Amino acid sequence: MLDTTKQAVRRIALVGAPNCGKTALFNALTGSRQKVGNYAGVTVERKKGVALTPGGRSLEIVDLPGTYSLRARSPDEEITRDVVLDRRPADTPDLLLAVADATNLRSAFRLVCELVQTGKPLVLVLNMIDIARHRGIEIETDALSRQLGIPVVAACAVRRAQMADLWQLLDQLSETHTFAKRENNWSEPSATQLRNLQREADRLIAQAVRYPEKPDNLTTRIDSVLLHPVAGLLVLLTVLFLMFQAVFDWAQPPMDLITSGFDTIGTLIQHLLGPGLVESFLVDGAIAGVGSVVSFLPQILIMFLFILLLEDLGYMARAAFLMDRIMGGVGLHGRAFIPLLSSFACAIPGIMAARVIDNRRDRMTTILVAPLMTCSARIPIYTLIIAAFIPAHRVAGFLSLQGLVMFGLYAVGIVSALGVSLVAKLIFWRNQPAPPFMLELPDYKLPRLKNVLIALMTRVKMFLHRAGTTIFTMTVVIWFLATFPMAPANATQPAIFYSFAAMIGHLIEPLLAPIGFTWQMSVALVPGMAAREVVVAALGTVYSIQGGADAALQVGHVLASQWTLPTALSFLAWYIFAPQCTSTLAVIKREAGGARWMWLSFGYMLALAYVASFIVYHIALAV
Numbered sequence: 001m002l003d004t005t006k007q008a009v010r011r012i013a014l015v016g017a018p019n020c021g022k023t024a025l026f027n028a029l030t031g032s033r034q035k036v037g038n039y040a041g042v043t044v045e046r047k048k049g050v051a052l053t054p055g056g057r058s059l060e061i062v063d064l065p066g067t068y069s070l071r072a073r074s075p076d077e078e079i080t081r082d083v084v085l086d087r088r089p090a091d092t093p094d095l096l097l098a099v100a101d102a103t104n105l106r107s108a109f110r111l112v113c114e115l116v117q118t119g120k121p122l123v124l125v126l127n128m129i130d131i132a133r134h135r136g137i138e139i140e141t142d143a144l145s146r147q148l149g150i151p152v153v154a155a156c157a158v159r160r161a162q163m164a165d166l167w168q169l170l171d172q173l174s175e176t177h178t179f180a181k182r183e184n185n186w187s188e189p190s191a192t193q194l195r196n197l198q199r200e201a202d203r204l205i206a207q208a209v210r211y212p213e214k215p216d217n218l219t220t221r222i223d224s225v226l227l228h229p230v231a232g233l234l235v236l237l238t239v240l241f242l243m244f245q246a247v248f249d250w251a252q253p254p255m256d257l258i259t260s261g262f263d264t265i266g267t268l269i270q271h272l273l274g275p276g277l278v279e280s281f282l283v284d285g286a287i288a289g290v291g292s293v294v295s296f297l298p299q300i301l302i303m304f305l306f307i308l309l310l311e312d313l314g315y316m317a318r319a320a321f322l323m324d325r326i327m328g329g330v331g332l333h334g335r336a337f338i339p340l341l342s343s344f345a346c347a348i349p350g351i352m353a354a355r356v357i358d359n360r361r362d363r364m365t366t367i368l369v370a371p372l373m374t375c376s377a378r379i380p381i382y383t384l385i386i387a388a389f390i391p392a393h394r395v396a397g398f399l400s401l402q403g404l405v406m407f408g409l410y411a412v413g414i415v416s417a418l419g420v421s422l423v424a425k426l427i428f429w430r431n432q433p434a435p436p437f438m439l440e441l442p443d444y445k446l447p448r449l450k451n452v453l454i455a456l457m458t459r460v461k462m463f464l465h466r467a468g469t470t471i472f473t474m475t476v477v478i479w480f481l482a483t484f485p486m487a488p489a490n491a492t493q494p495a496i497f498y499s500f501a502a503m504i505g506h507l508i509e510p511l512l513a514p515i516g517f518t519w520q521m522s523v524a525l526v527p528g529m530a531a532r533e534v535v536v537a538a539l540g541t542v543y544s545i546q547g548g549a550d551a552a553l554q555v556g557h558v559l560a561s562q563w564t565l566p567t568a569l570s571f572l573a574w575y576i577f578a579p580q581c582t583s584t585l586a587v588i589k590r591e592a593g594g595a596r597w598m599w600l601s602f603g604y605m606l607a608l609a610y611v612a613s614f615i616v617y618h619i620a621l622a623v
Contacts, residue, residue, distance in 0.1 A: 009094045009173040011060040012051075013083060015115065016099035017108055018066035018356075019314070019442035021127040023047075024157040025099055026063040027451050054167050057174035062093060065355075068107060070114045071189055073358035075591075084118060085186070095121045095173060102132035102139060102154070103443055105209060109201035110194075112148065119184040122150045123169065129154040130162060131443070136212030143208040158448045219443055223318065232322045239315075243306040244410060245403040247379070251298035258298070262291035281479060289475030289537035292555055294467050296380040296533075297460070303376055304345055304459050305452070312447035316341065321441065330418045331425025332369070333362035340366065340417065343373035344410075345459075347584045350375075351591055365424050367591055368601060369417040371580045374410045377532030381575050382409055384536055388556040389568045412576050420604070466531065474527040474534045478541045481523070501542060515574070515613035516567040516621075531581050566620035573616040577608035 030049025324334025343350025
């Protein structure tokens with residue numbers, strides 16, 4: 001008699017290899033009913049959402065980090081292994097959905113065979129079935145189900161019509177469902193066991209999958225260009241160059257619109273309240289501070305849009321493969337390219353993405369240099385200074401001079417990261433040989449608008465939450481320091497010169513005077529440790545109080561009139577290398593397993609920032 005157990009499914013975990021369409025399936029199941037956090041005790045990203053079945057039942061969906069095996073060679077894969085094997089009781093799922101790319105089943109089936117060995121309730125989802133059928137690949141789902149002893153369903157996460165079978169199955173599983181009991185036969189696979197698993201995967205493919213005689217060669221033809229050692233690099237540089245041009249050209253109209261909106265709100269508040277502390281707090285503090293940061297949201301979204309499109313297209317893995325030869329020469333693994341490119345958006349997910357690198361030497365080097373990538377928090381600072389001091393001219397009739405300068409700042413960050421990784425290789429890893437670089441290249445796929453929009457909206461919420469919490473809090477602190485104590489009645493200078501902010505600024509100024517920083521700049525650097533964007537908010541608050549209501553949200557014009565060009569260039573040089581925000585430093589500590597690497601990162605970046613600013617400032621003075 002078959003041993004069975006009855007269980008109502010309430011929590012489902014998605015398991016699959018990277019680039020199998022797992023995230024697209026998660027988005028299709030949960031829509032906007034999802035949230036992103038971290039697993040308890042670790043900084044591994046945790047994506048959870050709620051799926052409402054056609055029958056009206058609610059299911060919790062957990063998107064586990066991508067993995068090729070339960071051997072868990074990286075921190076990301078350890079989380080997936082522990083959840084699958086019930087080593088994290090708070091996250092134990094009732095059912096595993098093994099997601100496989102229907103166009104690339106060989107590696108997927110090896111993972112499925114491992115999951116079968118665990119004895120957990122399991123369903124295999126053959127995702128991207130539409131692409132497989134278009135290529136002439138025939139998959140006998142019934143034969144696979146019999147061979148594996150689990151339900152198998154075909155689906156396409158980006159087409160609603162091809163999700164019907166999966167939704168029907170989930171509706172059935174959300175009721176009390178009978179599962180065949182299977183023993184847990186999984187153990188840490190040895191090399192021999194892995195070969196046996198791969199042979200079992202090949203056997204399944206031979207029995208249940210039919211491939212066309214003439215395979216699709218479009219991917220091969222595209223790769224012949226994009227992976228070419230010369231043409232491929234030119235394409236990559238062109239893509240990055242266009243991204244930075246777009247950050248300036250495309251974002252300017254919505255930025256102007258946001259700035260005008262905050263200007264209007266500030267003017268209304270001034271007319272309604274009249275001069276006073278409340279008016280100063282709202283206009284000079286909240287609006288001048290938070291508004292000056294929120295106005296840069298379009299540029300940050302454009303940066304994220306490019307990264308998301310490149311990921312969905314399947315180009316990221318090609319770029320990593322292409323960069324391996326260059327990065328390997330300075331001690332960086334080819335897989336480090338994706339974490340480093342992610343760091344252009346924010347260093348925190350970039351550092352966390354280094355978990356996909358299983359070799360500790362390469363992972364630690366990547367973590368060490370990821371903060372040198374120009375994160376989106378630097379964009380408001382760069383844009384503020386560039387717009388104030390670099391004319392909006394065209395080069396060769398179509399290139400933005402401001403965009404070229406922005407590209408140059410990014411390039412300096414990239415080159416410095418390569419230089420630091422080389423130094424780290426010579427100092428820390430001199431006697432450790434680099435492991436071979438192996439990477440699976442996914443098929444090219446057109447990005448889906450829904451998935452891109454969901455990802456963009458998630459980042460908008462995160463940015464606005466940051467603006468409404470950390471940045472607003474620091475802005476209030478700066479406003480208070482810049483307002484109190486009040487100026488005496490017979491004051492001969494603007495009120496801010498008598499404030500706590502001026503006292504703090506003048507105290508720090510002697511340390512920063514050799515690099516051309518004013519006391520106002522010194523004030524802005526301190527809260528900027530909480531978040532880079534706060535620097536712009538702090539300057540906006542300080543100068544709006546110093547210059548009166550007309551200076552609110554017009555920080556760039558004020559800086560252009562009060563800073564010299566050497567000072568502006570020194571400020572830019574500082575923020576190419578300046579130590580990261582406190583959140584990033586905390587993540588470095590957790591990911592590296594101790595404070596030593598965090599302090600090393602903080603110290604070398606602080607030293608680089610000061611030296612670079614000193615050199616740039618004095619060269620600019622001499623010229």
